[in-house]
Amino acid sequence: MTITTTPAAELASALQKGETTSVECTTAFLDRIEATNPTINAFLSVDRDGALAKAEAVDTARAQGKPLGPLAGLPVAVKDVLCTTDQKTTCASRMLKTYKPPYDADVVRRLREADAIILGKTNMDEFAMGGSNENSAYGLVRNPWDTDRAPGGSSGGSAAAVAADMAPLAIGSDTGGSIRQPAGLCGITGLKPTYGRVSRRGLIAFSSSLDQIGPMARSAKECAMLLQAIAGHDPGDSTSLNTPVPEYLTNLEKPLEGLRIGRVAEHFGDGLDSEVAEHVEQTFAAYEAAGATIHEVELPHASYGVPTYYLIAPSEASSNLARYDGAHYGHRWDGTPSDDQGITTFDSPLVEMYCRSRAEGFGPEVKRRIMLGTYALSAGYYDAYYAKALRVRRLIRNDFTQAFEKVDLIGGPVSATPAFKLGEKTDDPVSMYLVDLYTVGANLAGIGGISFPCGFTKNNLPVGFQLQGPALSEPLLLQAAHQYQLTTDWHLQRTPAISS
């Protein structure tokens, strides 16, 4: 058994049977990270000592027959947007270069209680703003399938880590597609749960009404294992849902007889790569063959999704990121006189400190979105932009509600193209924003969505398929993806050897 290529579900049973130990597993993944990360740059920090110490503790407890958590001994990579007391939490920003939180995110707490081994913190677009992972202050992430290409984003580090066998399980966050899109581009499985299913406490906020944490792994079954550990009500998050968490694993094996899947004609319009279209259509056919029925549905306001998203998310971000002002923590301008960044006059020394700290601490995409959001919320523009976006958001939500009266799930592409070349879109923010075209709807509507591999292009790049379901449909989303994965092996393909 090669540990790093063994799926997490099998590792779990090998650990239980005593065929391997957590120290052995953890060491194997740590070694893989050491060998591969210099090329891929999926991890911003690796906690070798902490991970091995925890692995040893789990092994000892297991040997003594003590009760252990459901993820006991399994390594997990955590996106660097989640607070961890024992490791820096940078959000891939210079602003938080040395920031170490005094508390664990609720999800991190749950992972620790489940006896998972946290390997380290994964790279991402700065403050989760981006769709290519090129916006990290600590270097871009490379797609393990083709290192000249982007892994997608913003959870590009988590996706690449799983794709490259650096971690069997990873945590991502999804504000407009940041789990599903990189999962699709890296050939792994990623689930964005219903808004409120997983606590956001300790998730460094990008857009509070859209952010949601979710599992990333090779298969739907492993996503189910991970979701089971992190989902649940948190009284410390007012938007967390106070409804019982179902058993995600028990539902998986049910066949799909009678499942109604919606197909949205607009998803297959201009701009959709023909190879992607072909694989997506084949996936619909596979579902039909498995007993599901396919129905045309309409999402009339879907085309407003991206503009709506790019008003609401930056507006909330402009407020959420106001706290990074250099006054209390994070990067502060050291006082060196400077006339760069085009700013030369200030109302007061305090304002100069604010401006220069933020000018130095934030990258260009973060600044762009702060400016967009500040503008959209300004007096005189609020009604035309932010308030209107909220109204369109309701229309988009209604579209989904109506569609789900006719079908159980909606299928389609995750992104219009397979992984694009690094640098290809960096000079064109609008084309970069359009990578979220198929994914932002689920965030605006607060519903669940799952992305999983459904084929490869002629260039051997993975293609993703997305299923979206109504609020709290995670059991069905996972079941539908799992049933597909029972008859396909796209998710089992491994990347070519990664050379440095």
Added chain:
Amino acid sequence: MTAESHHPFTTVIGLEVHVQLQTETKLFCGCVTTFGSAPNTQVCPTCLGLPGSLPVMNRRAFDLSLRAALALNCKIASFTKWDRKNYFYPDLPKGYQISQFDLPFSYEGHLEVTDPKGAFEPRNVRIIRVHLEEDAGKSMHDETAGTADSRIDLNRTGTPLCEIVTEPDMRSPEEARAWLNELKLLLVYLGVSDCNMQEGSLRVDANVNLHIPQPDGRLAKTPIVEIKNMNSFRSVERALIYETERQWGEWQATHAEIGSMPKQTRGWDDSAGVTRGQRHKEESSDYRYFPEPDLVPVTVSEEQVATVRATMGEPPAMLRKTLAERWHIPAYDADVLVNQGPELVEYFEDLANKVGEGKVASNWMQQDVLRMLNERGGRIADFPVQPAAVADIIARVKKGDFDTGRGKEIFAAVLETGKPVDEVVASMGIAAVDEGDLQKLCEELIAENPKIVADVKGGKEQAAGGLIGQAKRKNPNVNPGKVRALALELIRALP
């Protein structure tokens, strides 16, 4: 005497009052709100605004603010939400304040103020809205020469704050001050806030301008000025008097009317006794309000309102009437007592119960308890002489053990020594003076004071007063009236 009474205009005043709610913990986290702790010791990730932290509403704070709004006769919204007010300042660690913008939890109330001395007509001040928000921290600027050092204390950050906004219904600085007193009293009686201005738990901003009738019948209005930085009700009154005069002078010089310039903010300088214009930049802020996505909207049912109303207690206006009727005391007495706050009313009622006569108890409260309290400072709760002891002294006066004046001395001695009444009476050698002893004492005095005797004989009866002081020195227990009467009788009987 109000400042403008000799001027041909009406002063128009509206107030914005911020009141800290008396909760154990902050509005959106579990940190305690105790005043005066070491800086930055009552903080957590949420009130520090650390990355990833989230607010959770304190229901107790919400219920307390409901109580305030109901007492101010406000309508309660069945659905209310939170908004973010965005601005940068080091004592605002999130870069925004969680407040309420377009859907406050209560609106359209009123609170009447009357002056028992009749200096102004009863005034019903309308309230536009009452909303709930979180307080910011405190900045301390050390501007001693050469070191421009600023320090931030975030203990206060997140303390629940009620903002009460009135219509411009007040017509004089005196009225504004009286209304503030009434508001404070109300909030203290309801246990909503301690309203301690020194500790910052009550803060007032005032909006003021003048309405000046013109010869052509038109009403000219001067530009509205917002006054900030007033740290006592007296400062509010003084600042408004000053501002009224300043605007009148300005009007005479420029005839500038409302709308000719943006609303001005002026800060009150208490020691200089003037308001000063603040920089234009600070006035025009765009707070970019938008709904707070980290909190869910709050719904308030009629049952919740009823529960709060049922446990609300008696507001001062009603208590004044109740007290006057229950103890048969004049409205003026009830007013003085109620205005001292609920603890004093409790003390009075206890005393009145024990004495059995409201008016007697009220007299002792006003002439003695309140005077001593003022001299000592502090609260009635810390006043060491209990109502039982005062009632004991009053009972002995009634019984004729000693007169009222002597009773007051005993009261003072009880307060000073902390000893029981019995012991004080004994140590002062107080006992009813025997008639024979009194006779002997007066005879001695007459013998010792031939001049006074001669004066009295010559028709100057008031000269006998000189004997009373001497009698008191010889025996402090003597009744001055009796000494006077007996001495006069003895002198007249002299050949």
